[in-house]
Amino acid sequence: MPLSNEQVERLARLARLAVSEDAIDTTRAQLDSIFALITQMQAVDTTGIAPMSHPQELAARLRDDVVTETDRRAAFQAVAPQSEAGLYLVPQVIE
């Protein structure tokens, strides 16, 4: 099922991508081709096959509950655009 321009705009908004008006048609066409592939995959009969969340049949490795990290704030904040009083500064957001 082909996507509508509204759906493309909504996806762009959710992904915080600025898709210009000129680019919407191209983007929609590209997404449609991806969805065509998905439609093709969905046509395969998967009755009786348990869905998997990972391609390999492996279990997660776990770490012990031990503190192993030290304070590296100075190094991390050296590459941050802006910081003050130990905090990272970002454009103001109030919900």
Place this chain on the structure above:
Amino acid sequence: MSRSDWEVVIGLEIHAQLNTAAKIFSGASTAFGAAPNVQASAVDCALPGVLPVLNRGAVERAIKLGLALGAHIAPKSVFARKNYFYPDLPKGYQISQFELPVVQGGAITIHVGEGDAAYEKSVRLTRAHLEEDAGKSLHEDFHGMSGIDLNRAGTPLLEIVSEPDMRSAAEAVAYARALHALVRWIDICDGNMQEGSFRCDANVSVRKKGATEFGTRREIKNLNSFRFLQQAIEYEVGWQIETIEDGGKVVQATVLFDPETGETRMMRSKEDAHDYRYFPDPDLLPLVIEPEWIERVKATMPELPTAMQARFERDLGLPAYDAATLTAARETADYFAATVATAGDNNAKLCANWVMGELAARLHKAGLEIDAAPVSPAQLGSLVTRIADGTVSNAIARKVFEALWNGEGTSADEIIEKQGLKQVTDSGAIEAMIDAVLAANQKSVDEFRAGKEKAFNALVGQVMKASRGKANPAQVSEMLRRKLGA
């Protein structure tokens, strides 16, 4: 139409912060109150190229909760990405669980109301899943910018979701309290609500009595005290009923409770609600919990409150009310059990009276928690022993208790000895006191003989006074009656 024509339906989502030393996916510390960002590792800051590795301690706590709730512990559960943009969530997604949570189902018994109106109810759990907390945004003015502290980012949480089984604010509070006591009992969460270790979201809707469909619900976010939970639900219920009765419609929405005004207000409606686009996190393999692991955790579990309550009733002969009160918190139960260990099972009821009575009142007055009580369980236990064997009366025991509380001695026996509080049971000595009192109170004697029972009590009081409280009132009363030929 009145309020009683409506039925309230409430379900709670509770975030319990797990008391692990390290974060859920990194080796950074979870200690509260550190300087900003000193406990934010490369993983917590979402620097490029890092990978999460799951903390065994967080999983173990989830298993404990599952066992305590009689829930199904999933042999295989999956972590998913919950996508949304916010500066205190540096990855752009929160690692959570969606389709396959680690704990599924289960139930908890709640005690609602007091006295004759008290009742018990079982509340079903839907699920509990593991997830990471986000950081904190500080919106004070940093030149028109927000400050971000990522110390809390990656702190392990269990989100515990109930079925919509509660029918009043009181039931919702009772459920939250029961769960709060349980997570502390099994030691998976410190329960500190001021520090945000235990936060409640309430889904509230109303429907006409007898209706089978649920009404449209609104979710009240981030209630961090039992009092706010109660107030917020009561306000919200009133608002919803009023809205519908005025011909309006409740629209599904997320609301915030303002403790200042006691009102709830809309945060966002369903139309602009988040679309989280959950999908399995490719960075994390499924969490597999073998039955052997569950068995190992089970072996380390403390006796649960419901089992302990039943044991107190069965083995110690306590009334149900006492057993429930004493097992409401782990600290109280531990204190009581240690007191009985000193005083003996036969004196369990007397121990219960002291822990729930004198000790509780004294703690309340001093603003202390039971684990900080100046009187130890061993001290109280030995005092109870002395009441039981007749060394001191209840009234004198209160004096001894006060002396122990104030540190005037290290044991009940020492204080009884030092302050000469031993009960006088020597009948010769009591008889002498009775004779003296009778001689000095002829009027009371005459009144008693004329049939006034009150006069008898006055005489007993006089003898007790003469003994400075150290005579045994029962013994005095019996000897006095014999003397008066009654």
